[in-house]
Amino acid sequence: MALDLSVDVSAPKAATPGKYLFGPVTDFLMLGGSALLILPVLFLVPLEYEGLVAATMVVVAYLVNYPHFAHSYQIFYRNFARKVSGNGYDRSLQLRYVFAGIVVPLVMGAFFAYGAATANTRLLGYAANAMFFFVGWHYVKQGYGMLMVDAVLKRKFFDDRDKKVLLVNSYVVWILAWLLTNTAVTKGKYYGLEYYTFAAPSWIAHIALLAAVASTAAAVLMLINRWRRNGGALPYNGIVAYVASLYLWILIARINPLWLLVVPALHSLQYLAVVWRYQTNVERDSQDAARDPQPKILSPLGPLYRLRVLGFIVGGAALGYLGFWLIPFVLTALIPYDRQVLGSSLFFFIVLIFINVHHYFLDNVMWRRGNPEVSRYLFR
Template identity: 75%
Template sequence: MALHLSADAPASVATAPQKYLFGPIADFFLLGGSAFLILPILFLVPLEYEGLVAAAMLLLAHLINHPHFAHSYQIFYRNFGRKVRGDGYDKNLQVRYIFAGIVVPLIMGGFFAYGSIAGNARLLGYAGNAMAFFVGWHYVKQGYGMLMVDAVLKRKFFNEQDKKVLLFNGYAVWLFAWLQTNAVITERRFWGLDYYTFAAPSWLTNIAALAAAASTAATVVMLVNRWRKHGGALPYNGVVAYVVTLYAWILFVKINPLWLLVVPALHSLQYLAVVWRYQTNVERDRSDAVRAPEFKILSIVGPMYRLRVLGFIIIGGILGILGFWLVPIALSALVPYNKEVLGSSLFLFIAWIFINVHHYFLDNVMWRRGNPEVSKYLFR
């Protein structure tokens, strides 16, 4: 999620009432502040309980992580025919919708089909590297996007130069972290298939480290200058989201083994905060939004718009279970392939990587500046 929004607002706009996704405290914890609470606790977990905590964290990650992927499909492919025709969308956005929604899945589907039919485990293993690459990139874009969202809600806009500093720092930190994971050639396994990291030259990693350090310093200076210039005012929850995403979730994610299991859930929670706010505004825009449900038993949920948002969340959970587990497990059992070469969980491997990588392309279109739906529903 990356929103590239307008430059500094005039003084009259800056005095407008501040808005939140759900409230100042809720936004702090949902957008990333919960890391300051959870990470110290994980360091205090006794060694004998680490396995139990790890299982609980992994289950929580799945319960939150999978619906967040499903929601991106629900939003992206809603009224997809209108988006493909360009009805209400400019030409650039229309092309992006077609590419991300049709071309990318066809290319990925062709890649996985060829690798599976040919029984080429090494070729399929390259997809594991691609997922690691795009997931880190996606985290950076989402952390930056959360800062931009909060800046708009608080009417504390960043100018183009400041946004370039933020983006450069995000990419520099991500690239350094990614190169660190490729410091030596290592074999890794994902759902029964092996893939390999590559040995990045030490000089390249050192340059990336210097760039990350320099851009971090530049970002700190920029934020301090803005804080002074605007009388101590910053979109603080957005800044927390940006900082936590880059440093706690990407650069120092290996600081604790349990932290590795928690980060996907926190990343998804950050995303869900925006998506649920967005979907709530979509449902509130309907003519019967405040009408009571026909069945009295459903009135405990509230008016129709709340019931529809709940339905959206439930459908996301069902799609997540289907996409990540039930469908690939069924395909692995029913579709014949060379299990001696490709393992017993080929379709789990394909489904998990396909959804993770495709999710990046979907978000890169949906949450762009100029998307009329974002302008209409996200910042109400």
């Protein structure tokens, strides 16, 4: 999932000084601050408890991770006919909705159908490579997007040159992290299917390291300069999100095996902070938002809009379970294929990669600059 929320500094007039998604502490924890608290603790976990902690983290990651994917589908395909017809959307955005919402899933569906029908493990392995490559791009773009969101809400804007410094640093750190995991050909398994990393020359990784040090230094100097211009103020929660996404979740993700299990949940939690605020504002815009829910037994939940937001969250959890567990389970039971070659988890492999990759395309359309729904429902 990649948030592209680099809005124009003149766009979000609805935001007010000191605005938060939910509150200073909640924003800090959800946008990335929790990583600063959890990572040190993981190094103190005794060896005999690592298995229990790992199992717990996997469950937590799934509880948070699945809904975060599902929410992108709920938002993207809502009023989809209006979006692809161009009703209220410019031509460029309309075509992006068509491409991400129709063309991409058809192409991926054909790719996986051919790979499964021909039992082509090498071809299917390329899909795993692609997912792992783009996940870094997705993480750093989301971290950058979170910084831009917080900057808009706090009215502490970055100019175009500042944004370029931040973006260049994001991409350089991403490439460095990818190269560090691809300095030699290694074989891995993902849901029973083998894939291979690439043997990138070590000298390229060294150059990338120097570039990352330089770009990080440039970003730090830019932030210091911006802090001075702002009279000693910055969108601090956004900076925490940016730092966590680039350095804690990508560059040093493999510093601890348990940390590698925690990172997806923290990344998803960051995304949920934006989505839940966005959906809350959507529901608040309805004419009957302040009305008491019916029946009366639901009144402790508050106004009707809160009940609808809760329904959105529960629906995301159900949709996540449907997509990641029930659908691949049914497909595995009903569709025959060469299990000796492709293993017993083929459809879990396909669905997981399909949703991950498609999620990147959906987010790149939904949260981009120029989408009228972003400025209307998020920046206030």
